[in-house]
Amino acid sequence: MEFRILIPLFTLSILLLNLVSCTKEVQIDIPGYKDQMVIDGSIETGQPAIVFLSKTNNVYSETNFQAYLNGFISGATVVISDGTTTDTLTEICSDNLPPGTEEIAAAFFGIPVEQLANFHLCAYVSLGMIGQVGKTYSLKVIHNGSEYNATTQISQPTPLDSLFWKPEGAFTDRGFSWAKLSDPMANNDAYCWQVKYIGMPNFKKTFNPFFNDKFFNGKTFEFAYENPMSFDDPMLDPSYRGYFKSGDTIVVKLSKIGKAEYNFFEKKYNQIYSGGNPFSTPTNVPTNIQGGALGVWVGYAPWFDTLVCQ
C-alpha cells in the first residue's frame, strides 16, 4: 500500500540486466567494518517490553545460524521508564522459558518450538511493567561500559471502520481481504499492518506492512491486503498464494507507531527490497537509538478486529 515508487523500477532493471548481463562471485576489499550493538526493542499496549541485544557481523564473516546465535548479547543492563516508574528488564533465555511462552518465543526467534531448548537465545523482558496508551517510554541499555538511550510512545490507536472480503478475478472462493480506514486529520500518522488466522499464537506481517498517511491524511478509504500465511504452506497451489479462502477467520492488527520508528521501518523495507541494487543509493537504516547502536525501540498502539471471509 505504501508507494514504493522505485521498486518496480528496480525489479525492471534487474530483469533487464539479467537478459544481457553475466554475474560472477568476486572477492573484493570492503573497508569500514566496525563492531556495533544492535538493539531490537518493542513495547505495546497491554504487553511487557521485549528487548533483544545482538551485534553486527562482518560481511565476509560466517552468516550461518550459529553465528547469528553467537551474536546475542547476554549480561547487559536494560532499564525502561515511563517517566514515573522504572523497571530493570529480566533476561529470559530460550532454554529456560516460563511455561506457556514457548510458542511466542519460537515465533520471535524464527525457529521451531521443539528446537528452542537446544539454543541459548536471550531476550530482556519487563516483568514489572506493561505498555499503556498515552505513555512515553525511555530505554537505557548498558553493556561493556557503553550506554545507549531511546524513547518511544504508545499513542491513541486508530480504529478500523470495517473489514470485508471479496473474491478476486475468476476465483469464487479466494480473494484479498479489505479494510476501511478513516485516518485522523493530524499529520504523520504511521501504521503497521499484521494478520493471523484465529487461534495462531503470533501475528504475521504482510509484505509491505508499514505505511503512513502521506497520501491519505484525514481521508476515509478502502484497501486490500494479501495473506502472508499462504506463502508458508508448501502444499498450497501456487495460484492460490496471497489469497484468503472463503471461510477463513482472521484477526487483523493495525498498530499506530511514531514518526522516527516509521522512518526506521520504511528504510528497512526499502533496503530489503532494493538493497545492493546499483539503482538505489546505499542506505543505512536510521536508528532512533542514541549512543552508537543500530536498531529500533518502538511503541505499538494496536487496534484489533476479526473477519470471517465470506
Place this chain on the structure above:
Amino acid sequence: MWNMKFLLSFIFLFLASLSFTQTKVTLSGYITDSKDGEAMTDVKVYIPSLKLGALTNNYGFYSLTVVPGKYQVEFRSVTYGSEIKEIDLNQSQVVSVELGSKVTDVNEVVVNMKKTENVTSTKMGQIELQMDQVKTLPAFMGEVDIIKTIQLLPGVSSVSEGGQGFYVRGGGPDQNLVLLDEGVVYNAAHLFGFFSVFNADAVKSVNLIKGGMPANFGGRMSSVLEVNMNEGNMKRLKVTGGIGAISSRLTLEGPLKKDKGSFIVSGRRTYIDVLMKAAISNTSPFAGSSYFFYDFNAKLNYKLSAKDRIFLSGYYGKDVFNFADKKGGFGANMPWGNGIAALRWNHLFSDKLFMNLTTTYSDYMFKFGSQQDEFRFELASGIRDIGAKVDFSYFPNPIHRIKWGADYKYHTFTPTSVTAQNDTTVFDTGAAQKLYSHEMAAYVLDEFDINDQLRFNVGLRYSAFAHVGPFTRYIKGDGISTQDTTIQYNRGDLIKFYHGLEPRVSMRWLLPDNSSIKAGYAYNYQYVHLTSLSAVSLPTDIWFPTTDIAKPEKGWQGSVGYFRNFFNDKFESSVELYYKGMKNLIEFKEGALPGDNVSDNTDNLLVFGQGWAYGIEFYFKKAVGRYTGWVGYTWAKTERKFPDINEGNIYPAKYDRRHDLSLVGTYKLNDRWTFSASFIYATGNTLTLPSSWYVQEQNLLFNYGARNSTRMSPYHRLDLSATLYSKAYKTKTDPATGKEIEVKKRYRSNWSFSIYNVYNRMNPFFLYVDNDGDFLAGNFKLTVKQVSLFPIIPSATWNFEF
C-alpha cells in the same frame, strides 16, 4: 590605487591598439566545401608575407584586416590542405572560396595546418573530432558514436560500461554543456546510455572544450561539447544510409535552390523490439515486452542575401520501453526523449562585424508508468527551455578578435509528478510541482596578440538567475514539536536572485622548436543540476534548478600545458596540468527516495557540499600518414566533502580514477581497406558496499561502510574494426578522345566490421552483496557478486551513399 592606474593604462593601450592610424583594408568572406557547399569551420586564411591570419567561425565566415597590397593568400583546411590565391587588396574585398575543387596532396598540407593549430592557438584543453576518422573507429554494435569517441580522449572518462554520460576532469556528467546547433541537449543517451542521440550521418563537426572555457560559453562548470549538424548538400540531392545489426538510418539532403539554400533530413530507428518479439513467444509471461528508439534530425538553411543567412534545425528522439510480466501481474511502460529546435540568423553588419542570433527550444521528458494488479502508478519528470542568444564577432585588425553577446533562457522544470490509483481509489499525490526560472548572461572577450610570441584570450561573463513563482515552499517540521509550514509565491514573484562575474583568461607563449606554453583560468556558475539516485546513469536522473535552497554551483579551473610538435609536425604532443575547485555541489540525502509531490519539495531532499579535482594529461598524436592515432594517459584524483554524507569526511567521487589510458590507431592499407583498433584501461570505479550485517525481527539488514570506499577491479577492453570501401572510381571511355578514363563513382558503399571487447573481458558494471541458502539450515552465505554487461560482440554494418 595602483590597480586603477593599471586598469586605465590597459584600457588606453587596448583602445589605441584598436585604432591604427594607417589606412587598412579588410579581406572577408565565407569558405565552403566545393563538394557539397557546406560551410567550413576553422579554415585558416593566412598571409605568409605578413605572418597574419584568421580562422573561419562556425558559419565559415572570416575577416582579416591588413595594410593594402598584393598578397598571396593561403586557405588551409584539414580536409583539403592548402589552396593559394593571389589577391590584390587595394580596397576591402569579399572573397568567398570553395575549397577542394582541385586535387591536392592532402597529407602534405595537413602537416602545415597542424603546425599552426596545436602549438600556436590559445585553445587548450580543446579537441575537435574529425567525423571521417570517427566513422572508421570500432563501433559498439555497429553504431558510430561520437560520445564514445570523446571518452577515448585524455581527461574524459565514461560513466560506466557503454555509458553515454562522460566526466571531464573530475566534474559530474551534468557539468558538461552539450549543444546541438546551439540548442541544449539534456540527455544525450538512448537505451539507458548505450547509444548516443547523435546520428553520425547528420553530424558535421564535434568540438570539445574541457578547460579554459571561453567567455561565450557558460552555465556549466566542466566542459562544452559543441555538436553541429550538417547543413545539407548545396549542389545536388544526396542519399546516405546504413543497415546495421540493431538499427538502420537514412539521410536525405539537397539544395532548396542551388548554392542558395539546402536541407537535410536524417532518421534512425532500432529494431530491437522486432527481434524481441521474435525471441519472446506469445505464450511467454513476458510477451508484450519491447524496446525501441528512434530519432530524427532536420535542418534547413537559406542565404537571404550576401549578408544574411538563416538556419532552422530540429531534433526529436524518443526511447520507448515496455515490460510485461503477465504471471506477476506486472506491466510497465517507460518513454523518454529530447526535442530540440533552433532558429538562427547570421547577419554581416560590415566586413568586420558578424552577428548570429539564435532562438532555441529544448525539451526533455521522462515518464514511467507501471501497473501491479489493480495498482496503477505514473511518474513523470522533465525540463523545458525557451531561449534566445545573440553573439557578435568583431575583427577590427589582425591583432584583436573581439566577441560579445548575451544569452537568455526561461526554464520550466518538473522534477517529479506522480499519480497513483488502486482500483477505483485515486490517491492524493498532490499537484505536479513545476519550478520556473530565468537564466541570463552577457559576455565580452578579446583574443589579442601582444607580440609574435604572446597571445591572450581575456573574457568576462556576467550571469544571473532568478527563481520565480508560482511556487509553494514546504518547510518541514519534525512532526512532533514543529509542524510543516508553507510559503506561497504567486506567478511572477521573485523568490531568489543569484548573479556573479565569471572571469576567463587564457594565454599562449610561443617557444622555439615548434613548441608553446599555454595557461588558462576559468570561473563558472552553474544554475541547473542533475541529481542522481543511482550508481549508474539512468533516465530517472532528475534535472533540478537553483532555488531559494539550492544555491548555484560554482567552479574554477586553472590549467597549464606544454605543447610540442615533432618530426616536421607529423607528431603532436601535449602535457596539461589542471586543478579544479567546485562549491555547492548537490547530492540526494542519504536514504532519500524522491517520488511524490505531497507536502514536500524535491530540494528538501538535497544536501550540498564541495569537491576538487586535479590531474595531469599526456597526449601524443600522429595526425598524418597511413598510420594515424593517438595515445592519451591521465593521472587524476577527484574528491568530495559534504557535511551530511559520510559523516562529513572526505570521500572519493564515484568516478575517481587514478589511471586512464587510451590507445587509438588507424591503418589505411589501401583505398579499399582501413583497419582500426582502440584499447582502454581505467582504474575501477568506486562504490559503496555493506561492510556489516545484522538481524532485526528475523530480517537481515546491511550497514554500509564509508562512501565510495570500495573499488571495482580495473576496466580494460580492446576493440577492432575493419572497413571495406567499394571502388571509388570506374573506367569510362571519354567520348571526346576515345580513351579510357577514371571517373569518380556517384554510388559508393562500405562494409564496416567491428569486434567489441575482443578478448571477452568481463568488466565490472556494478557489484552487489547477494545472499544464498537458508539461515536455519546452516548453509546461508553472503557473497559479493560482480555484474558484467557486454561480452565479445561482433557486428557488421553496411553503409551507402549516392
